[in-house]
Amino acid sequence: MxxxxxxxxxxxxxxxxxxxxxxxxxxxxxxxxxxxxxxxxxxxxxxxxxxxxxxxxxxxxxxxxxxxxxxxxxxxxxxxxxxxxxxxxxxxxxxxxxxxxxxxxxxxxxxxxxxxxxxxxxxxxxxxxxxxxxxxxxxxxSCNTTATVRTLTALKDAALLAKARGVLIRRATDPWESDHSGIMNTILPESRIPSHQGPDAQTVDPDLDVVTMAAKGSHTQNHLHFWTVELARRAGRDEILEALRAMPRIALVRAADGIVAPNSTIELMRDIGRPRGDMYEVALWEDILTVEGTELFYTYTVDNQAIxxxxxxxxxxxxxxxxxxxxxxxxxxxxxxxxxxxxxxxxx
Amino acid sequence: MxxxxxxxxxxxxxxxxxxxxxxxxxxxxxxxxxxxxxxxxxxxxxxxxxxxxxxxxxxxxxxxxxxxxxxxxxxxxxxxxxxxxxxxxxxxxxxxxxxxxxxxxxxxxxxxxxxxxxxxxxxxxxxxxxxxxxxxxxxxxSCNTTATVRTLTALKDAALLAKARGVLIRRATDPWESDHSGIMNTILPESRIPSHQGPDAQTVDPDLDVVTMAAKGSHTQNHLHFWTVELARRAGRDEILEALRAMPRIALVRAADGIVAPNSTIELMRDIGRPRGDMYEVALWEDILTVEGTELFYTYTVDNQAIxxxxxxxxxxxxxxxxxxxxxxxxxxxxxxxxxxxxxxxxx
Amino acid sequence: MxxxxxxxxxxxxxxxxxxxxxxxxxxxxxxxxxxxxxxxxxxxxxxxxxxxxxxxxxxxxxxxxxxxxxxxxxxxxxxxxxxxxxxxxxxxxxxxxxxxxxxxxxxxxxxxxxxxxxxxxxxxxxxxxxxxxxxxxxxxxSCNTTATVRTLTALKDAALLAKARGVLIRRATDPWESDHSGIMNTILPESRIPSHQGPDAQTVDPDLDVVTMAAKGSHTQNHLHFWTVELARRAGRDEILEALRAMPRIALVRAADGIVAPNSTIELMRDIGRPRGDMYEVALWEDILTVEGTELFYTYTVDNQAIxxxxxxxxxxxxxxxxxxxxxxxxxxxxxxxxxxxxxxxxx
Amino acid sequence: MxxxxxxxxxxxxxxxxxxxxxxxxxxxxxxxxxxxxxxxxxxxxxxxxxxxxxxxxxxxxxxxxxxxxxxxxxxxxxxxxxxxxxxxxxxxxxxxxxxxxxxxxxxxxxxxxxxxxxxxxxxxxxxxxxxxxxxxxxxxxSCNTTATVRTLTALKDAALLAKARGVLIRRATDPWESDHSGIMNTILPESRIPSHQGPDAQTVDPDLDVVTMAAKGSHTQNHLHFWTVELARRAGRDEILEALRAMPRIALVRAADGIVAPNSTIELMRDIGRPRGDMYEVALWEDILTVEGTELFYTYTVDNQAIxxxxxxxxxxxxxxxxxxxxxxxxxxxxxxxxxxxxxxxxx
Known part of the structure; x- marks a missing residue:
């Protein structure tokens, strides 16, 4: 051994x-x-x-x-x-x-x-x-960059990715924090576009054409990302979902199943017995993902503590x-x- | 008379x-x-x-x-x-x-x-x-559609707009509400892409090429919109700002002035004596707006009660x-x- | 068997x-x-x-x-x-x-x-x-009444309780809820004093002299109770802590240990591997509890989902x-x- | 002149x-x-x-x-x-x-x-x-102490006050703050009982028998105080309300009027045209105030920015x-x- x-x-x-x-x-x-x-x-x-x-x-x-x-x-x-x-x-x-x-x-x-x-x-x-x-x-x-790279390289591996533009709504602080590190009743945009996550993804894969904007939301756990992707070629929903399923650590979820927001996924992780309620996967909504012409739109949530x-x-x-x-x-x-x-x- | x-x-x-x-x-x-x-x-x-x-x-x-x-x-x-x-x-x-x-x-x-x-x-x-x-x-x-039309037609009037893709983070409920209409410590994506605001803008101007995704954030006042715009032609920041300034009811703000988030604008409206603290304008961040090639990125906040x-x-x-x-x-x-x-x- | x-x-x-x-x-x-x-x-x-x-x-x-x-x-x-x-x-x-x-x-x-x-x-x-x-x-x-009865009967068992007056700040909705059942950026007092929890405790033990006031706070998990207790006789901190320790399902915590708020206890439960992060115990702050004359003051937090x-x-x-x-x-x-x-x- | x-x-x-x-x-x-x-x-x-x-x-x-x-x-x-x-x-x-x-x-x-x-x-x-x-x-x-002194001296002036025990739920930070000074999705008790507000009231009137406990809630404006008062003598609701009405800067409100929480009062101040939406008065709920025997219970809200x-x-x-x-x-x-x-x- x-x-x-x-x-x-x-x-x-x-x-x-x-x-x-x-x-x-x-x-x-x-x-x-x-x-x-x-x-x-x-x-x-x-x-x-x-x-x-x-x-x-x-x-x-x-x-x-x-x-x-x-x-x-x-x-x-x-x-x-x-x-x-x-x-x-x-x-x-x-x-x-x-x-x-x-x-x-x-x-x-x-x-x-x-x-x-x-x-x-x-x-x-x-x-x-x-x-x-x-x-x-x-x-x-980081958690945001990891999720970005996972999903975009899934598309790239299937020769689907031309360019990607993302809006990342981050959690403002961690749930255990009580020491006045939070924001309250607002949403705080990054004061610079592009935000750092796009360039950061390029430190992993310099070929990604990716620009991000970001803000912090008034919640303590999980990020929510929205992506507009220009596809490299015409492709249907099924082919795109196939590409995402081929990538480890992306898990599909469905609003129709009652999983409608980041806090639903937190509850689900507790329900299935994950230690600390952790979600290692990018939870991507299958039934929200949309293709229009050569544009792909989707959203997913990221457990910033576990991914x-x-x-x-x-x-x-x-x-x-x-x-x-x-x-x-x-x-x-x-x-x-x-x-x-x-x-x-x-x-x- | x-x-x-x-x-x-x-x-x-x-x-x-x-x-x-x-x-x-x-x-x-x-x-x-x-x-x-x-x-x-x-x-x-x-x-x-x-x-x-x-x-x-x-x-x-x-x-x-x-x-x-x-x-x-x-x-x-x-x-x-x-x-x-x-x-x-x-x-x-x-x-x-x-x-x-x-x-x-x-x-x-x-x-x-x-x-x-x-x-x-x-x-x-x-x-x-x-x-x-x-x-x-x-x-x-609606408030979201009004803001969308104001900014996109400003670009269109200056022959700058090819297409626009937006992410709209909405306030979840109004500040006076106490009757359990809110969401708490999460962010709730619309279960459909495109969200209704893009098509709604087209009821005002059918020529707009606009797609929106939306979510509700855990705050009670003001929306925050992020836009990725494909320009119809190359243009610099100054020309774009000129186009926005030519449109009534868009007011430029600057993070460098300490106006960093929707709640800053609420405070500012109270400070300048607006009745009920109302902001009728789209408050668009001049110093966050960015042009890269033929792409334009910007963010603004909308007083959903007043716009x-x-x-x-x-x-x-x-x-x-x-x-x-x-x-x-x-x-x-x-x-x-x-x-x-x-x-x-x-x-x- | x-x-x-x-x-x-x-x-x-x-x-x-x-x-x-x-x-x-x-x-x-x-x-x-x-x-x-x-x-x-x-x-x-x-x-x-x-x-x-x-x-x-x-x-x-x-x-x-x-x-x-x-x-x-x-x-x-x-x-x-x-x-x-x-x-x-x-x-x-x-x-x-x-x-x-x-x-x-x-x-x-x-x-x-x-x-x-x-x-x-x-x-x-x-x-x-x-x-x-x-x-x-x-x-x-209910969760609030269970916690009330546990702590007050601990004092009663030790012949320490004359009367108890409590203020109960409840969580507004459960953490998994996304369906607009929350309150946002406010605190909502019960429109009646006494609130129902005091009389409810008397359905378990009619001898308790207890009055409660209550409000819902803008958070999704755990209640926080404050009590002012008139002691039946003079007693020191040690005797009172002894009485609380004699009661099962009350666990002492300390702010000096970094456990400073309900969300600290939630993190702690996840850290020690509790299923779903559940806390079955009333978590009562040993180092905040105070005796002045014949009055006892203390605060604890209650996991409303698990207690x-x-x-x-x-x-x-x-x-x-x-x-x-x-x-x-x-x-x-x-x-x-x-x-x-x-x-x-x-x-x- | x-x-x-x-x-x-x-x-x-x-x-x-x-x-x-x-x-x-x-x-x-x-x-x-x-x-x-x-x-x-x-x-x-x-x-x-x-x-x-x-x-x-x-x-x-x-x-x-x-x-x-x-x-x-x-x-x-x-x-x-x-x-x-x-x-x-x-x-x-x-x-x-x-x-x-x-x-x-x-x-x-x-x-x-x-x-x-x-x-x-x-x-x-x-x-x-x-x-x-x-x-x-x-x-x-401070705002909390000012409110405490106003209401308790109103009772004292009418020879109604024996002793007062309060629980003060404070707003966590001011509404304009975006610089990570907030708490999120929790409620943070003061790590000491009595909290400082009781002794602080005694710097104004040393004769007040007052003890306070306090916490910060997950909201940005207005405090909410709960009081349990031992009356110096038997008195009915009417006499107590009379004493409160005799004190300037206490204004009665009613849940039955739809004013049910601090955010209702904020809306009301905007509605009646107050500059910045300010409330200078302690807003005390007439229809929640309760007398039982020689005990008086009441709650009010305080605009921490204006009082x-x-x-x-x-x-x-x-x-x-x-x-x-x-x-x-x-x-x-x-x-x-x-x-x-x-x-x-x-x-x-």
Missing amino acids: PTKVRVGVNGYGVIGKRVADAVRAQPDMEMVGVSDVIADYRVKTAIALDIPVYAVTAEHARQMTAANIPVAGVLPQLLEAVDVVVDCTPAKIGAANLDLYREHRVKAIFQGGEKHALTGHSFVAHANYATAVGRAATRVV VIPENIDAIRALSGTVTEAADSIRRTDETLGVRQDFGSKVV | PTKVRVGVNGYGVIGKRVADAVRAQPDMEMVGVSDVIADYRVKTAIALDIPVYAVTAEHARQMTAANIPVAGVLPQLLEAVDVVVDCTPAKIGAANLDLYREHRVKAIFQGGEKHALTGHSFVAHANYATAVGRAATRVV VIPENIDAIRALSGTVTEAADSIRRTDETLGVRQDFGSKVV | PTKVRVGVNGYGVIGKRVADAVRAQPDMEMVGVSDVIADYRVKTAIALDIPVYAVTAEHARQMTAANIPVAGVLPQLLEAVDVVVDCTPAKIGAANLDLYREHRVKAIFQGGEKHALTGHSFVAHANYATAVGRAATRVV VIPENIDAIRALSGTVTEAADSIRRTDETLGVRQDFGSKVV | PTKVRVGVNGYGVIGKRVADAVRAQPDMEMVGVSDVIADYRVKTAIALDIPVYAVTAEHARQMTAANIPVAGVLPQLLEAVDVVVDCTPAKIGAANLDLYREHRVKAIFQGGEKHALTGHSFVAHANYATAVGRAATRVV VIPENIDAIRALSGTVTEAADSIRRTDETLGVRQDFGSKVV
């Missing part, structure tokens, strides 16, 4: 705790520990889940100990014990960690809050797994080099996480 | 009360009375403003009297005393009133909740005032035939209401 | 689906089936969970079959196969079902939306399990007569559901 | 701009100018209203000039030209200004975000106008010594602002 990839997670927040859960579900990975700087209920739940907790510094270790959190060591010790670290620290902080990871000769995965230039590689499993194999570092792109989790797992395999084929890694990840391609009539 | 047009308003709700205010501000109109079916604070404020209140039926008159509301008569009596009635009853109810208005030989203006077929004419002042002159009835289109008010005033003049030129009526309306074309650096 | 209690659930909504989950977790119960009238994703998830689905009528059965839902039968057939039915139909509808249940000689449990008079018995396990043993029917009181689930399970045992001791049933329920008495420093 | 009191406002934000409006409405006051540090639409509206704008420092003056704002001078120059300055800078900043005001021998009024100790006097007009007459400085207490405005105007008269009788100043203020004592059946 091959040795398991030893994984550490730096930053046990919204993304980090989900990566840790997903790593523990992989037979070919070992969850060595998580590191953080806080000492409240969030880190305590790691202890409750039997995940070793490291402090980023000795000072943080003292604070954790004072809060009755058993500390397994400090971050450098964690880095010595792992093959890959998944950096889930807040945006911009990750960049400062890169040198530390290099020093410990640990492969490093960053999140979408960091710039592409940090690692020179931006990752979406289906789109460019191969170019990440064996690399020292990559960046899993990048399978990509992080694949990135671990790619960097560690233990799996060289994208399809192989994606299949393993999706089986362990229960990822689906339809939330509907025949499947639920 | 010419006789004033005598106006009645049927339905003293969100739109009706604003139409009544605006009519009272016109030197060439006389506000004869409003009629309604309720007997609470909303109708009582009409009394406080010295507007005669009629009951729709004798039964409603009894209920109003019981609530200490002095009743001037019933709806048929109001209709006998006016030249034009503005029907501001809830969507679908207006249609049932058309025969009554005809019977009393009163010109009738309906709102956007009614179908185009009801009157066979849908109205936006700049776009088609001339065809409404002398008609028996017209329909002032149709000047159109209703113009429609009164058009139907009554007292003013035959669109520009003449628009100028009168906009002067009395203080409508502006810029909310910004030099003007505020 | 004793025969299992055979249970049916009529109404597979917010409460019904949770009761079904909880019944399936009980070694001494058999989940025979659920019945409903809808044919969308909500019922389809029952199928995904291998729960037999019955239609309320033959007409509903036809609609379900048309939506590809395998139908096990109609409600009367379900009733023939069970010992106890848990009625989780919408408020007021349950009442109409009582005769049907009697006709099939099935014990029946109703929810808090029904009136006390329907069954003549209102149930909170710790407070009055004994009087429900062997009864034909009972009513598990009554353990009570329903106990009510099944009480009506069926299989367990005669409250403490015995409560212990079994709480062990299977993982109910806790502290979410904090030492325990998480 | 007596000389007018010359007034400056330092800080042209939510409170400052309203104070400036109110000062301009007083025949016995002269609005000399406002000073601020920002250069966006908020200050530009002062220019639009013909209010002289001063910059706090020369550096701010340069920034304003660059933004096309005509600058009348800097703060010290404004202070030389006024008798009284109303400090409406953000909480905690005001304290640093006191020395500057003293240096210029200007009377100074601070807002509720500052500590009582800063001036040694906390002001609510009806409660303690006399003790402010001629003082160098005072603090107008302190009349108090600031009175404080100007008190400090300047131009009016020595509270009743005289209150009458003048309330007449100019149109303050009312009933929003209801007979009066609207």
Whole structure:
């Protein structure tokens, strides 16, 4: 039996705790520990889940100990014990960690809050797994960009995509936040067009002709994207749906099934027993998608807390080099996480 | 001095009360009375403003009297005393009133909740005032459609418009509503693409090549529209802004001025002393508008409670035939209401 | 081995689906089936969970079959196969079902939306399990009343309670709802003082001296209660906390642990792996609770979707007569559901 | 004719701009100018209203000039030209200004975000106008405290008040804010009981026996207070309502009139033409107020942006010594602002 990839997670927040859960579900990975700087209920739940907790510094270790959190060591010790670290620290902080990871000769995965230039590689499993194999570092792109790349490359793979123009309505803050980070009773447009998500998708696939506009809505979970796509050739609804179904991690939903909005999908995820109610898939409305001439219009919702989790797992395999084929890694990840391609009539 | 047009308003709700205010501000109109079916604070404020209140039926008159509301008569009596009635009853109810208005030989203006077929004419002042002159009835289109027609015809007038694709994020319910008509912590996409606003704009101008997608956001006031426009020819930002400035009732705003979202414009309207904090203009972000090649991208916000008010005033003049030129009526309306074309650096 | 209690659930909504989950977790119960009238994703998830689905009528059965839902039968057939039915139909509808249940000689449990008079018995396990043993029917009181009775009887049991005055800020609608049942950007006070929850608590324990005021807040999950209690005698914080700890299904939390609001507890439940993120406990802030003289002040949060689930399970045992001791049933329920008495420093 | 009191406002934000409006409405006051540090639409509206704008420092003056704002001078120059300055800078900043005001021998009024100790006097007009007459400085207490003092002293004046226990649900942020200062889909209890408002009321009237608990709700305007009052003696509803009616700046409202929540009152203020839609009064529900034995229960809503405005105007008269009788100043203020004592059946 091959040795398991030893994984550490730096930053046990919204993304980090989900990566840790997903790593523990992989037979070919070992969850060595998580590191953080806080000492409240969030880190305590790691202890409750039997995940070793490291402090980023000795000072943080003292604070954790004072809060009755058993500390397994400090971050450098964690880095010595792992093959890959998944950096889930807040945006911009990750960049400062890169040198530390290099020093410990640990492969490093960053999140979408960091710039592409940090690692020179931006990752979406289906789109460019191969170019990440064996690399020292990559960046899993943000939730919005991941969803954008999944759906647009599905169309591109079927030679359907000429250009895509998107409007992305983002959730304003995460549901657990109480610390005055929200917006209230308004909708806040990005002050620049194009918004950054279009160019960001091009860091994964430079051939995508994509422009995005974005706003934050007054809700706390899930994004909603609207796309107007100029097709490369005439195609019917069926052919387009076929192309979308061929892409892993896009799941079709139907308003006619009562799934009418992002909060319906959140309820559905809880109903089918997903851990934390997470949805790893882009949930795309089959019965709203419309083709008119050579134009395609569709909308989908994205669980901003969960969609990048399978990509992080694949990135671990790619960097560690233990799996060289994208399809192989994606299949393993999706089986362990229960990822689906339809939330509907025949499947639920 | 010419006789004033005598106006009645049927339905003293969100739109009706604003139409009544605006009519009272016109030197060439006389506000004869409003009629309604309720007997609470909303109708009582009409009394406080010295507007005669009629009951729709004798039964409603009894209920109003019981609530200490002095009743001037019933709806048929109001209709006998006016030249034009503005029907501001809830969507679908207006249609049932058309025969009554005809019977009393009163010109009738309906709102956007009614179908185009009801009157066979849908109205936006700049776009088609001339065809409404002398008609028996017209329909002032909805807030979303009014804003769509204003901006797209501005581009069309300058021979800039090839086609337009819009995403419209609507407010979910009105700010005064407490009766469980809202959505909470989600965003609710229309279950059909195209949404009805695109075809509705074509009832005003059939030449517009326009497709819309829409959703309701978790906020109570103002819509936010995003547009991707294929230009008919290459044009720079300045020429496009020139075209928008040439259209009345579009006012430019700037994020750099601190006006960053719909709620900023609401605050601004209160600050500059607008009655009820109303904004009659489409507030379009000059510094967000972007041209790339032959594509134009922009976003604006629409006060769903107020934007149709000047159109209703113009429609009164058009139907009554007292003013035959669109520009003449628009100028009168906009002067009395203080409508502006810029909310910004030099003007505020 | 004793025969299992055979249970049916009529109404597979917010409460019904949770009761079904909880019944399936009980070694001494058999989940025979659920019945409903809808044919969308909500019922389809029952199928995904291998729960037999019955239609309320033959007409509903036809609609379900048309939506590809395998139908096990109609409600009367379900009733023939069970010992106890848990009625989780919408408020007021349950009442109409009582005769049907009697006709099939099935014990029946109703929810808090029904009136006390329907069954003549209102149930909170710790407070009055004994009087429900062997009864034909009972009513598990609402989420707000259940929390009120749990905390006040904890104080009463320790001879600490003189009188209690509460302000209950309720969630406005459930998180899955998209059908315009919410309130937006306001807080809606009940139009009557006392609100119904105080008298409702007295249907469980007539000796409670309790008055409540209530409002709905602009959020979708969890209630927040504030209490001012006149103590029956002087007592310190420690004694009071001891009394609260002695009551099952009250769990202490601490703001100092980062658990600062209802949404913190929702995140915590997801973090510790609770199914659907459910919290069965009253989460009471230990470090906010204050004693001044003979007055006690405290606040807690209530998961309105989950708090009554353990009570329903106990009510099944009480009506069926299989367990005669409250403490015995409560212990079994709480062990299977993982109910806790502290979410904090030492325990998480 | 007596000389007018010359007034400056330092800080042209939510409170400052309203104070400036109110000062301009007083025949016995002269609005000399406002000073601020920002250069966006908020200050530009002062220019639009013909209010002289001063910059706090020369550096701010340069920034304003660059933004096309005509600058009348800097703060010290404004202070030389006024008798009284109303400090409406953000909480905690005001304290640093006191020395500057003293240096210029200007009377100074601070807002509720500052500590009582800063001036040694906390002001609510009806409660303690006399003790402010001629003082160098005072603090107008916060919106929540102002409302608390108004209602409790109304009861105290009628010898009805023994003790009062309140739950205050505050708005989370102001409606114009877009800069991520809000909370979303939750309700956030203060982490301390008693909350600060009770003790703060005692800085105005030390004899009040008052304890408060507080939370922030997920809405942007108006607070909602619930009170449980132990009466000093038996009294009926009528006597209590009489006591409340005897207090200026409390206006009765009725749910039966359709005024059912804070957002109803906001709509009503717009309907009756209040500038900015402001409500200066405590709006107390007559038909919800309840007496049981010697306990009184009631609820009211407070416009957090406007309620302190009349108090600031009175404080100007008190400090300047131009009016020595509270009743005289209150009458003048309330007449100019149109303050009312009933929003209801007979009066609207």
